[in-house]
Amino acid sequence: MTTVLISGASVAGPALAYWLQRYGYRPTVVERAPAPRPGGYAVDFRGASMTVLERMGILSAVEERATRMGAMTYVKETGKVTAKTSPAAFSGELEILRGDLVDILYELTAGTTEYIFDDSIAAVTQDESGVEVVFDSGTTRRFDLVIGADGLHSNVRRLAFGAESSYIHDLGYYASVCTVENHLGLDHTGQIFNVPGKTVGTYSARSNTEAKALFYFASPDLTYDRRDATAQKAIVEEQFAGLGWEVPKLLDGLRTAPDFYFDSISQIKLDSYSRGRVALVGDAGYCASPLSGMGTSLAIVGAYVLAGELHAAGGDHVRAFAAYDVRMKGFVEACQQQAVDGARWFIPASKWFLKVRNLTYRLMPYLPWRNVIREMSLKVGNAIELTTYEGLPQQHEVPRP
Numbered sequence: 078m079t080t081v082l083i084s085g086a087s088v089a090g091p092a093l094a095y096w097l098q099r100y101g102y103r104p105t106v107v108e109r110a111p112a113p114r115p116g117g118y119a120v121d122f123r124g125a126s127m128t129v130l131e132r133m134g135i136l137s138a139v140e141e142r143a144t145r146m147g148a149m150t151y152v153k154e155t156g157k158v159t160a161k162t163s164p165a166a167f168s169g170e171l172e173i174l175r176g177d178l179v180d181i182l183y184e185l186t187a188g189t190t191e192y193i194f195d196d197s198i199a200a201v202t203q204d205e206s207g208v209e210v211v212f213d214s215g216t217t218r219r220f221d222l223v224i225g226a227d228g229l230h231s232n233v234r235r236l237a238f239g240a241e242s243s244y245i246h247d248l249g250y251y252a253s254v255c256t257v258e259n260h261l262g263l264d265h266t267g268q269i270f271n272v273p274g275k276t277v278g279t280y281s282a283r284s285n286t287e288a289k290a291l292f293y294f295a296s297p298d299l300t301y302d303r304r305d306a307t308a309q310k311a312i313v314e315e316q317f318a319g320l321g322w323e324v325p326k327l328l329d330g331l332r333t334a335p336d337f338y339f340d341s342i343s344q345i346k347l348d349s350y351s352r353g354r355v356a357l358v359g360d361a362g363y364c365a366s367p368l369s370g371m372g373t374s375l376a377i378v379g380a381y382v383l384a385g386e387l388h389a390a391g392g393d394h395v396r397a398f399a400a401y402d403v404r405m406k407g408f409v410e411a412c413q414q415q416a417v418d419g420a421r422w423f424i425p426a427s428k429w430f431l432k433v434r435n436l437t438y439r440l441m442p443y444l445p446w447r448n449v450i451r452e453m454s455l456k457v458g459n460a461i462e463l464t465t466y467e468g469l470p471q472q473h474e475v476p477r478p
Contacts, residue, residue, distance in 0.1 A: 078102065121370050149278075162438055225361040310337065
C-alpha cells in the first residue's frame with residue numbers, strides 16, 4: 078500500500094487524507110500544533126468546491142455550522158452607514174468558521190488516518206524508491222510520497238523547493254484577525270470602517286455569541302518574528318492607533334484575544350507544484366491570499382484533484398503530479414487575479430476611491446448589473462472542470478521514480 082506523509086492538519090491536509098484513504102492509500106498527517114488548530118476567520122465556498130464538499134459527504138455538516146451571514150455594512154467614523162454589500166460578496170455560496178471546518182475534517186478522517194501532533198518535518202531525502210523523513214522529534218520514517226499542506230510559509234516547500242523568497246509575491250498589505258466580544262450586538266452581520274490604506278471591521282460569529290475583529294493595512298515589507306504574537310499585536314496597535322469608530326474597543330479585544338492571526342497578504346507562484354516525490358497543495362503551493370475569498374476553495378479542490386490524479390495514474394506520481402499541475406494552473410491564476418482586483422475595493426488607497434467605492438455599492442441594487450459581484454465570484458469559483466475520479470478502478474502500483 079502506498080504511504081503518503083502530509084504536513085499540515087488544517088484544511089488541505091485532512092481533505093487530501095480523506096481522498097487518499099478512499100482510493101486505497103495510507104496517509105499520515107503531521108502537525109506542528111499539539112491538536113487541530115481552533116479559531117480563525119470565516120472561510121467561503123464557491124463553485125467547484127461546493128461539488129467537492131458534496132462528493133466528500135460533508136456538505137450537510139458544513140451547512141449545519143454555516144455562519145448564515147447577512148449583508149456587510151460600511152460605516153463612517155461616526156457610525157453612520159455609507160454603503161452595504163450583499164451576503165454573497167463576503168460569504169460566497171456557503172460560509173463557515175475555519176475552526177469549525179477543521180473540526181469537521183478531523184472527525185471525518187481521524188478513524189482512517191494516522192495523525193502525529195506536536196511534531197514537524199526537519200529533513201527530507203528522496204531516492205528512487207521513496208522519501209526518508211526526519212522529524213523534529215528525532216524519529217526517522219520512510220514514505221512513498223510527501224505532500225506539503227502546511228500553508229503560506231510551508232516548511233515542506235522550503236525543504237524541497239528552496240527559499241520562500243523565490244516564490245512569495247507580497248501584494249503590499251498585512252492582515253490580522255482575532256476573536257473578540259460582540260459588543261455591538263451584531264446579528265449575523267458585520268460593520269467595516271475605512272480610511273485610505275486601512276480597513277478595520279467586526280462581524281458576529283457562533284450565533285452572535287462572539288465576534289471576529291479584522292484589521293487590514295497597506296505597508297511596505299515589515300520585519301518581525303512570525304512566532305512572536307506580542308510583537309505582531311504591537312504592529313497592529315501602532316497601525317490603527319488614533320482611529321475613531323469602534324477601533325479602540327476592537328484593539329482592546331485584540332490584546333486579550335484567545336486566538337490571533339497576523340501575516341502578510343501574499344501569493345505563492347510556482348512553475349510546478351511538485352519536485353520529485355514531494356508535492357504541494359493549498360496555500361503551500363498556490364496561496365491566493367485572503368483577499369481572493371478563494372483560499373479554502375482552492376485547498377478543498379486541490380486536495381480532490383491531487384488525490385484523484387494519483388488514483389487515475391495508478392500510483393504513478395510522475396504522471397499524476399504533471400496532470401495535477403495542468404488541471405490546477407488556470408484555476409489558481411483566476412483566484413490569484415481576483416485577489417489583486419479585489420484589494421483596491423476592500424482597502425481603498427485614497428479618499429477619492431473610497432467615495433467611488435461607497436457610491437458604487439449604494440447604486441448597485443438599482444443597476445442592471447447588480448449581480449455582477451456574485452456572478453464574477455462564481456465564474457472564478459467554477460474556473461476548473463472537475464473530473465469524476467471516484468468511478469475509476471482502484472489499481473495501485475509502487476510509484477516509479
